[in-house]
Amino acid sequence: MTLVAGLRAASYGIPFQPVAGVHGSELARINGWQILRDPYGSGSEVYVIPAVHPDIAVIHAAEIDEQGNARVYGSPFWDHPLTRAAKRVLVTAEKLVPTDRLREQPELTLVPGFMVEAAAVVPQGAWPGSMHPYYEIDYPAVERYMEDRDGVLEQHLAAAPETAPR
Amino acid sequence: MDWTPFSFIVTHLARQIRPGEITFSGVNSTLPMLACLLAKRAFDFDFTYINVAGGVEPQPVNVPLSSSDPAIVHGSPAIFANQDFYDLCARGGLDLVYLGCAQIDAEGRTNVSAIGSWENPTVRLPGGGGAAVMLPTAKRVVTWRTDHTPRALVDKLDFITASGNMTALVTPMAVFLREAQAGSRFRLEVFNPQTTVEDIVARTGFHFSHEGAAPAMPMTAGEQQALEMLDAGGRFSAAVNG
Numbered sequence: 001m002t003l004v005a006g007l008r009a010a011s012y013g014i015p016f017q018p019v020a021g022v023h024g025s026e027l028a029r030i031n032g033w034q035i036l037r038d039p040y041g042s043g044s045e046v047y048v049i050p051a052v053h054p055d056i057a058v059i060h061a062a063e064i065d066e067q068g069n070a071r072v073y074g075s076p077f078w079d080h081p082l083t084r085a086a087k088r089v090l091v092t093a094e095k096l097v098p099t100d101r102l103r104e105q106p107e108l109t110l111v112p113g114f115m116v117e118a119a120a121v122v123p124q125g126a127w128p129g130s131m132h133p134y135y136e137i138d139y140p141a142v143e144r145y146m147e148d149r150d151g152v153l154e155q156h157l158a159a160a161p162e163t164a165p166r
Numbered sequence: 167m168d169w170t171p172f173s174f175i176v177t178h179l180a181r182q183i184r185p186g187e188i189t190f191s192g193v194n195s196t197l198p199m200l201a202c203l204l205a206k207r208a209f210d211f212d213f214t215y216i217n218v219a220g221g222v223e224p225q226p227v228n229v230p231l232s233s234s235d236p237a238i239v240h241g242s243p244a245i246f247a248n249q250d251f252y253d254l255c256a257r258g259g260l261d262l263v264y265l266g267c268a269q270i271d272a273e274g275r276t277n278v279s280a281i282g283s284w285e286n287p288t289v290r291l292p293g294g295g296g297a298a299v300m301l302p303t304a305k306r307v308v309t310w311r312t313d314h315t316p317r318a319l320v321d322k323l324d325f326i327t328a329s330g331n332m333t334a335l336v337t338p339m340a341v342f343l344r345e346a347q348a349g350s351r352f353r354l355e356v357f358n359p360q361t362t363v364e365d366i367v368a369r370t371g372f373h374f375s376h377e378g379a380a381p382a383m384p385m386t387a388g389e390q391q392a393l394e395m396l397d398a399g400g401r402f403s404a405a406v407n408g
Contacts, residue, residue, distance in 0.1 A: 001252050001296035020256035021299035024275070024329025028298075030284055074236050075220025075247045132236040139231055 002027070004081055006052030011084035016048040023047075057086030060126050061110065062134070063101070064093035068116030071097075071108045074132035083111050091119040094134055124161035167385065171338035172197075172403040174358055174382070175310055177389050178336045179264065180204045182308045185211035187261035190251060190304075191233055192218040193295060197310055197406070198264030199233040200396050207392035216260075220247040229396055255300050263304035265297050265328070269320050270309060272351045272372035274332025274344055276301065277323040284325050294327045302330030306346055310336040312406050316371035340366050341382075342374065354379040 009017035061070035128141035179201035191198040225241025267276035280287035314337035331346035342352035354376035
């Protein structure tokens with residue numbers, strides 16, 4: 001939430017963003033967050049979070065066209081503030097689709113192509129996470145990855161869709 | 167029927183919901199997710215259930231193991247994604263929010279940041295995920311622990327991640343309540359009849375009043391049916407009951 005405030009500041013082009021709450025949290029002390037009093041006289045005191053400027057945002061989309069227009073189905077989670085705050089945006093996507101398909105429902109395009117620096121079509125690219133509506137979380141794969149033994153990372157990487165032989 | 171740690175926690179998390187409320191469950195919150203789904207099935211009043219996956223009044227066919235799985239959006243007539251529900255909370259529009267804790271004190275402050283000192287922790291925890299904003303801005307916050315130990319229920323937190331409107335703490339042994347106002351302390355409200363108040367005192371790191379504490383009301387038939395349906399195959403209860 002405070003991270004998102006920082007991303008919002010970056011996407012709005014301002015140095016900091018006021019945020020609700022935080023009072024009574026030691027996070028303010030360790031992060032050096034400052035308090036401002038409402039300059040319009042309500043008397044309320046609000047924490048202000050400094051802008052967070054990610055160098056690169058990488059998101060996984062459902063569909064993308066040749067111009068980089070990227071469509072996401074279901075919840076966008078944090079894709080919107082993240083792509084607006086970052087200096088560069090990279091997209092991976094499940095499928096390449098014709099631009100005419102995106103024209104039919106442009107409101108489903110989460111990132112317009114002019115913002116996207118590079119993209120790759122990576123089917124199953126969210127594995128072992130889910131990609132709505134194509135596939136769900138691969139819970140057994142997540143459980144194997146969390147086992148505490150040698151070789152877990154190597155086995156996980158070898159099983160990933162982008163490296164596994166098809 | 168005897169309580170299990172799983173049935174005690176989920177049922178008592180659900181019993182915190184009041185008619186007409188807007189409730190929210192977040193990440194790593196499988197038990198509150200089940201509590202909200204149980205309340206939808208077992209209680210004869212309306213309330214609104216929003217979850218971190220963006221679901222509003224979802225009708226999941228298969229309840230997922232993870233409370234942030236997009237499967238928990240299935241059947242929602244709207245997507246109310248992260249920016250929306252955090253902003254709703256910030257402007258005072260969430261009535262009941264479930265937030266987790268590694269440590270909690272008698273005033274309902276939580277630590278999800280570090281065990282030991284912040285600078286030299288013995289365990290670095292995942293962090294608040296919005297708790298510092300949600301705990302003081304939600305009207306009421308409820309938390310839970312699947313264990314009941316003086317390590318988790320402490321007199322003094324190692325680090326204060328969030329502070330604010332915590333009103334209930336549910337463990338396998340007890341339900342503690344406090345008012346959503348500064349200085350109010352948890353009091354024992356309900357205890358699991360399979361334990362004793364003395365045992366709860368011995369296993370709690372903070373001092374609390376237990377005047378007027380009562381044994382838990384048994385599960386209603388509706389609660390029992392709903393929980394059995396949600397936990398078909400026992401995959402959720404196994405994770406808590408061992």
